[in-house]
Amino acid sequence: MSELRKAAEDLQDPRDSRGLMDVQQMEAEREGGASPWSSSSSVSSSYSACAVSLLHDAAPSMVTDLVGFLLLKYHRKQPTTRAEMLSIFLREYQDHFPAVFSQASEYMQLVFGVDVKEVDPGGHWYVLVPTLGLTCDGMLGDGQSMPKNGLLVMLLCMIHLEGERLPEEEVWGALSKLGLRAGREHFIYGEPRELITKVWVQEGYLEYRQVANSDPARFEFLWGPRAHAEISNLQVLEHLHRASRRGPSSFPSLSDEAASDEEEEA
Template sequence: MVANMVKFLLCKYRARKLTSYAELLNTVLRGNQEHYPVVFCQAVECFLLVFGVDVKEVDPRRRIYIMVPSLNLTCDLMQRDGQGLPKVGLLVVVLSLMLQNRDHGPEEEIWGALNKMGLCVGKEHSIFGEPRELLTQVWVRDGYLEYQQVPDSNPTRYKFLWGPRAFAETSKEKFMEYLLRVNRRTIRSFALPSAEAVREEEEGP
């Protein structure tokens, strides 16, 4: 039921349409009202964590909802045909990696992190397409990222920086608030191991 609700919300988001409690209940849950609170909560969290899209209530009386990109990043809205899957979630990840590294991201570190997520250079991804093209061409052209050569590097190395459009659409303060919020949701929903446990596992005995 959660997966079906996520798919339904995704269709609404791509079509730029609102949805409602009544529609979700009748279309997705088919009248199983007792499951609605849990299913809706888990679907909203999944939608945020996977696609980087928030579900917000715009009419509490009629319980009408709208799907909006997190942090006001509009990269998905630039897809005029509405056919592409949301990519703002990946953009949030890349910008987050740079924030954690004093506002810049060495290319090798960015790709190392994305490889762990199953995004590999030259390999087509079902949601994000070919990641190198997306990061070094599409988002650079759109102004979300800057892709620069590291001065005096030999062999030649590159780094990513926040682009002017990212600064225009969001802020680092809002970003940090968002990351704290997502971290709380992730821990509650998926019981991730602590940072210390991950570090110990990586370092080994």
């Protein structure tokens, strides 16, 4: 376990190091949880179900290797092509590429907060960019750690779905399902309390404040000014649609709200 975890943290080339996502799966199963992607609403329950499937289904080695390769490309800020991926991973299994690539892309988005975007359909060129158009890369400036934006995107979506503010106890209840606990290092996300109450607060993505007139003191999370500046309601809705594999009609109230907000901004 420790050797696999070190390989994942070092972002080694997948041709030299295997099992990136298997490590995460084993970590989640060891903690006996399902996924942090949950809240009290039916919409977030659907989103949770998608993440549970991604994090707990055994990923074929081709998928885990491709995820490691895509992480390396993201770390180096390099694009890639379908031809490059096929030449490295799937020379003899080209018919499997669409399914493998699709699953790897879902891991990248939900776990690491990285979108794999096709920028040249003719040449099948892809770039790797932060989900929701965030301007931070999620690696916290050290250049070595794995991107942590998957956790940030999850929190921002939970806050949005719960009416723009989320009690701290609900946050920790959700995070505990992935083995994320205050004071305990996670091999992808690090120490979560420092990350969500200080780092992302200082970066302006989250606001962490005491609930008015609460005694004993209770705290809650809201979107920070940088999140409001970079993300629209429509982007959140579209992200939830992709994650849950449902269309806009499945979330009529959210769809109407987002459309109304976009019209006002226009």
